Amino acid sequence: MVLERINSPEDLKQCSMGDLNTLAGEMRNFLIERASKHMGHVGPDLGFVEATIALHRVFDTPKDKIVFDVSHQTYPHKMLTGRKKAYMEEASYxxxxxxxxxxxxPYDLFSIGHTSTSIDLAIGLxxxxxxxxxxxxVVAVIGDGSLSxxxxxxxxxxxxxxxxxxxxILNDNEMxxxxxHGGMYKGLKRLRESNGQAEDNxxxxxxxxxxxxxxxNDVESLVKALExxxxxxxxxxxxxxxxxxxxxxxxxxDKESWHWHLPFHLETGKTREEYNFPGEDIGELTAEFLLAKMKKxxxxxxxxxxxxxxxxxxxxQRKEAGKQFVDVGIAEQTGVTLACGAAKNGAKPVFFTSATFLQRAYDQISHDAAINSLPITMVVNSASILGxxxxxxxxxxxxxxxxxxxxLLIFAPAFKGEYFSLLDWALEQQEHPVLIFAPEGNVLEDEAPVKKSFFPVSYQEIPRGKKVAIFATGSLYEEGREGAKNFEKKTGIKPSLINPGILSxxxxxxxxxxxxxxxxxxVLEDGILSGGFAEKIASFYSLKPMKVLSLGLEKEFYDEYDLEALxxxxxxxxxxxxxxxxxxx
Incomplete structure (x- = not known):
């Protein structure tokens, strides 16, 4: 096996071209085997095996510096830079x-998980x-999707x-x-079809x-091109x-579904049974709700x-939505400001992304949406310790x-009915930009009457107790509810349990x-305490006898954490x- 001989990129320089082709096949087989047992990115890595081999064959890394964009294609890179055991042996995954x-x-220059950064980092290097x-x-690697x-x-x-x-290096896999989405992709298509000769470059x-x-995906051709x-x-x-x-x-x-995938059966491609999570999916329910709203x-x-x-x-769902759906590509800033323009002209825009990516649009939320009091709705997933x-x-x-x-109004609904009523209200109100943290974890049925209006503020008390009041925010409501039950069992005192709903x-x-x-x-804070909801509560009571216990995370970067332990x-x-x-x- 050629891969057994490769312990660093230097070893690639001793290989024949035939060996490199064999190596590509071995690496791909290990990547597929690992993906079938361990969740992670699939499609991007499988498509970039030969390019990774060629890069490390031609350049003298880590002296020469390669910056990968977003890291979705870096499993082959890790295999060739001393970490192959983590892709060959299940116990080391x-x-x-x-x-x-x-x-x-030392072959990894930066911690990178957000996209479109590699060119700027390489210019700085x-x-x-x-x-x-x-x-x-200095080499920057970027995919055609990230180019947007x-x-x-x-x-x-x-x-x-x-x-x-x-x-x-522009890695163009047409996805x-x-x-x-975007006009530039018509130009990339013409470049591919003309073997790079199209004039509109x-x-x-x-x-x-x-x-x-x-x-x-041919090592020899890539080596020549890179030289x-x-x-x-x-x-x-x-x-x-x-x-x-x-x-x-x-x-x-099915390139879209296999960009990232749960463990699967090699023979059929079906997700392994232990990863077929029971219960409803809030994302799918959201799409159903919005499509019904669009039709009306x-x-x-x-x-x-x-x-x-x-x-x-x-x-x-995208086909069903037709012109009422827009994908702006890797451009959260554009997504928010486009929504502002649409709202100004009478549309009812809802922009969704993952919480981690909305960070890139801070100025647009503040300047374009909030200063102008434009009624855009933003829905994010994974704004939770459960994400x-x-x-x-x-x-x-x-x-x-x-x-x-x-x-800006910020909400973290705990229940299904509450979430969809809030989403409906947000789309119809005309005074504020609204940010909604979609529920994570189990989709909970409502434990209180579903509200039809969400501002001015009105907390939900479920139920009223005495002595202790537990505020369980958003996706941590279920944990707070069970904690309240445990407190009552231990003390005989029924605490008040509150679903605040709004965090801003x-x-x-x-x-x-x-x-x-x-x-x-x-206050059970679903995130870091610094700047969060618990600080607002503590500030309110700061000159009063009421004690406030803030339960949340310190301001640190948490990585690959064990949820229960944390x-x-x-x-x-x-x-x-x-x-x-x-x-x-």
């Missing part, structure tokens, strides 16, 4: 993370090299006026997570040299055409930024960030009312919170 990470290897008289080569991000286009423009070596227009390689590109002492784009999901039939036939009201406009399945808008758990994809910080924006504003009248027969308010550490689980409450009392 969890020894590496899903994204590049300098703590793992090249600029520092030139200032300090370095000689290393504003940062990528800005980077191309800046790169076009640089005067020293910089190589940008983002799903299909690409975006890269030349930006002032860059341009090379094209059609055989993006040529390496010889340039000025910025050049090498555009390679690859096949997303190459080598796995299911991933080749042509003003409803759904917008997303590349994460089409995040709220259940798969190919079937994504990679340090590059955490939604734990969004509330603290968004809480500083005046005129306080129900001051209710908080004052609690002072009559309560001595402790407990909640226990911070007294957020149903058992530990009771112990902490009793200590305070």
């Amino acid at each position: 969890d020894e590496v993370g899903p994204y590049t990470d300098p703590k793992e290897s 090249a600029k520092a090299r030139d200032l300090l008289s370095g000689t290393e080569k 991000g504003g940062m990528a286009l800005e980077g191309l423009s800046i790169a076009g006026e640089q005067e020293s070596q910089l190589l940008i 983002s997570i799903a299909e690409n 975006l890269f030349r227009a930006m002032g860059l040299e341009y090379l094209y390689e059609e055989q993006g 040529k590109a390496k010889s340039y002492e000025k910025p050049v784009v090498l555009h390679i055409h690859t096949a997303k999901g190459k080598g796995l039939k299911f991933a080749e036939e 009201d042509p003003a409803v406009l759904v917008i997303t930024a590349g994460v089409l399945g995040g709220m259940g808008f798969y190919a079937k 994504m758990r990679d340090k590059t994809h955490l939604g734990l910080y969004l509330l603290a960030m968004a809480n500083s924006i005046p005129n 504003h306080l129900d001051k009248a209710y908080l004052e009312n609690l002072e009559k027969d309560h001595e402790l308010v407990v 909640m226990k550490e911070y007294h957020m689980d149903r058992e530990s919170m009771v112990e902490r409450i009793l200590e305070v009392l």
